[in-house]
Amino acid sequence: MFTDFFYTLRREDVKVTITEWLTLMQALKLGLAQDSLTGFYYLARSVLIKSESRYDAFDRAFLKFFAGVETPPQVTDEVLKWLENSLPPLKMDPSQKNPLMDWDLDELRKQLADRLEKQDGEHHGGSKWIGTGGRSPFGHSGYHPAGVRIGGQSVNKSAVKVAAERAFRDFRTDETLSTRQFELALRRLRLLSTTVxxxxxxxxxxxxxxxxxxxxxxxxxxxxxxxxxRVKLLVLMDSGGSMDPYQRLCGRLFNAANKSTHFRDLQFYYFHNCMYEVLYNDPMCQRRNAVDTFELLRRYGSDYRLIIVGDASMGPGELLRPYGSLDWWAENEEPGINWMRRLAVHFEYSAWLNPIPRAHWNMVEGAYTIGVLQQVFPMFDLTLDGLNESIKALISKKSAKKV
Amino acid sequence: MEQHNSYQGSAKYIASLELLNAVNVSVALNRPLLIKGEPGTGKTMLAQSIAENLNKRLIIWNIKSTTKAQDGLYVYDTVQRLYDSQFGEGDVRDIGHYIKLGKMGDAFVSDERVVLLIDEIDKADIEFPNDLLWELDQMEFNIFETGETICARHRPIVVITSNAEKELPDAFLRRCIFHYIAFPGEEAMRQIIRVHHPDLEQKLIDSAILAFYKIRELPGLQKRPSTSELLDWVQALSIGGMDPEKIIKELPLPGVLLKKDQDMNLMKHRFGTVDDLPGKRNIPGFRRV
Structure with missing residues (x-):
């Protein structure tokens, strides 16, 4: 039964290792779960989970696995009525807790069904019949290590209930990020040398x-x-209209990168939807602030790490046709895709960060161009997980070159 | 777990049930306890409280950005020895004179079980935790120069705190018991204030807490105020003799809670209550319509 829990966790992407699992088993043997599901919940969480960003995944797995424990199958309204006139909640002395570990959901259900059949009225404070404030496994406000709560408010907060609250949802790493989190991620982008x-x-x-x-x-x-x-970083940011919804997010990334003082060099340039023969020094993308893209390639050697931030969503013509640019003065004889490829070839390490969540990539308007650009650059979504992946791609060649 | 050597929290420190559990699990399993949490949630205080409650000596190893794992074990003062040999001072032949144990070494050779706090482990280099794996696992290390092995007489209770500035290596995490100190809710906060300022008016505390959470929940704050800042604020409010009614409306002394200009502006913008220019009302010709 517990081994299944191990696999449930792994399925929820909680990377539990055997060592940790064995530690948990040892802890259970020492009685550290205090013979309650709640105790087990906290014990398992502190032994198996090593980051608050994984608490939520743990909660989900726990819910999935122990979900049945809270809601019994056949509870009639009549039974609920017995429970309405209740005793005050029973606070248990921990030493009185029943050291019964071999509870079994099916067994419990069978007993409940059995008792539902025999019991004919209200019953409170005892230890067998369905009622309140007692030690029977059935009812509410009472205490039984593996009880089935029927209605009422949880007092000795049940573990499944705690898991169901999923209070740590905010810490999930596939949520988008704060400046500080960006900084932390960028900090990992480093290569050391003695020459400077x-x-x-x-x-x-x-x-x-x-x-x-x-x-x-x-x-x-x-x-x-x-x-x-000695990492040198070149960041190209899309400041086109379709990026407006992601402005805050990208602003945070910009701040974080700017604040990280540990890069040897850090350069920002902007483009409007797609890259052509010029790039811009400011997000307004004004002609007088433009830089020749070839000049840029000459100025920044292939050892610069290239990060492109953009939604990669544009009209296919903007990317694939000559003279496709939206800007009326543009003279782009070459289609944008050529410029993209040129950049990808020039810089040995590159990554594309897309603020659109990965799950939506093939559903949004720009799905086609996203697909095309994924062929050119390794593309990641702008979440903590995505950023970490992209940094791996920027450090080691193996994961960088997908094309 | 009804052993009398289990941690129960202490008078000056309110620990949640989960935290108590985590501490006791780590003590029983002899594993280091890794504590994470927002700054100001009492991570360092926890070690003090454990030491106090279990009546053990506390050894604190403060980690700085330049700290090396070796520093915690022992330092061999080569330079001193070389100087001594040149000037003929001291007993140069005995290498042991020039070996000084670090904090971890101290904890190992102690005559009784101690609490060892490795504070802010994420400040050090990324490889730092990996260099301590063996020592934390086996609780022993070798002094290379003398061939001596220092073995823990009593396995210390190890508490490690981290601000999540750097990701810790997996191999290290596997060996730890982890607990994340969540930010306390209003009820817990009330208790914490009671413990630190027992003779404050209930009304003042209530409205201070209400105002505090109102400020804290502001979306877009760069640095959200934490428990320790609230404690300072409450004290400041009580010294200033603030009327509890006014606290929620006027949010006085915001400088104690918010440490950044942008945050202050955000609050002004949102609540429009901060009277940063009290003289303005008296400017001739300036009249509120």
């Missing part, structure tokens, strides 16, 4: 030994520079 200038603050052991040797044993310490990040 900076404080000489680490002891160079080899050089020190060498120097001491040459000094005939008199002490001399040689310091070297510590390693610095």
């Amino acid at each position: 200038e900076g404080e000489k603050d680490t002891l160079d052991l080899d050089a020190t030994i060498d120097a001491i040797g040459r000094n005939a044993g008199r002490l001399e310490l040689i310091w070297a520079r510590s390693r610095k990040n």
